[in-house]
């Protein structure tokens with residue numbers, strides 16, 4: 504069984520690990536010594552790997568059945584392993600070696616020197632080298648913090664930033680301060696929705712359409728609901744701008760009454776929910792913060808597929824040092840609005856099980872909690 508390596512972008516590797524797990528549910532995701540490298544154990548097809556990298560916000564590349572070298576060994580050992588690897592996995596067409604550096608420069612190891620030696624093996628094996636537009640790239644990640652090199656045929660661009668992370672919500676025709684950062688929106692959509700074929704994605708409170716745009720752009724069946732007609736109109740403008748032919752549906756209505764709003768063809772087919780609720784009272788002003796979340800979670804359950812996941816984003820007080828992993832299950836967080844204990848019991852009361860939570864910095868006086876929950880089996 505092949506053992507691939509995922510190379511993660513540096514923004515939030517703990518969230519990126521969760522994203523890779525969600526997009527490749529057949530794989531067991533094992534963290535390596537480095538925070539930005541994970542091993543994927545399990546049977547994965549190349550098309551599954553390609554889809555995951557194309558959708559992902561936090562994964563820069565997957566390295567097919569990668570060789571992992573650590574700096575207790577001599578680099579000549581690594582080159583020998585690569586020689587055998589290239590004989591085991593021949594490719595047709597032109598090739599290039601693509602070095603990627605994580606966490607600075609690795610002491611005593613020259614990526615250029617390694618790339619040259621591997622390039623020499625490739626030439627001897629009859630490959631033509633094309634640095635500009637190769638048919639295949641051999642990804643070589645040098646991780647200075649862990650003293651690890653991972654190398655294998657590459658799926659994905661390997662870029663630190665990509666089309667998602669370089670986009671800004673402020674570029675869109677309809678922007679509000681509540682608009683989510685596209686890379687977080689994409690990541691949340693992926694953690695909630697998993698692989699494309701799993702089912703449809705519903706943004707329960709769309710606002711300017713941050714989640715809807717990412718779900719639609721990643722090729723998912725997408726729905727978005729908002730109570731405010733101005734938001735629905737603005738989100739539609741953003742969608743037409745980002746993806747003119749999109750089939751995503753923006754629906755005016757109350758997310759506490761989903762069965763009345765969602766087209767009947769989508770009932771029981773929504774498997775990915777994303778929720779970024781308003782900060783204070785809701786627009787109707789009739790429910791307080793945790794009551795609103797409770798009613799929405801209950802309503803989501805009524806239109807959910809039997810296997811469904813949800814990602815909720817909540818503002819929190821600043822957290823101190825950003826942990827490299829998900830929070831411990833009993834870690835307390837200070838929400839900006841309401842109490843964590845109330846939110847926690849709301850999930851249990853509405854038939855959702857909290858899986859994992861992460862925190863993120865927004866600015867000096869604001870953080871974010873990102874929560875992943877799974878629907879509990881129906882009685």
Ligand SMILES: C[S@@+](CC[C@H](N)C(=O)[O-])C[C@H]1O[C@@H](n2cnc3c(N)ncnc32)[C@H](O)[C@@H]1O
Pocket residue numbers: 681682683707708709710711712713714728729730731734756757758759779780781782785786787
């Ligand atoms: C924080 S904003 C969402 C921001 C969004 N993620 C974005 O990228 O622009 C919350 C949205 O929830 C909407 N809202 C409030 N109560 C609602 C309800 N009961 N049903 C549906 N939408 C509601 C508000 O109109 C507001 O647009």
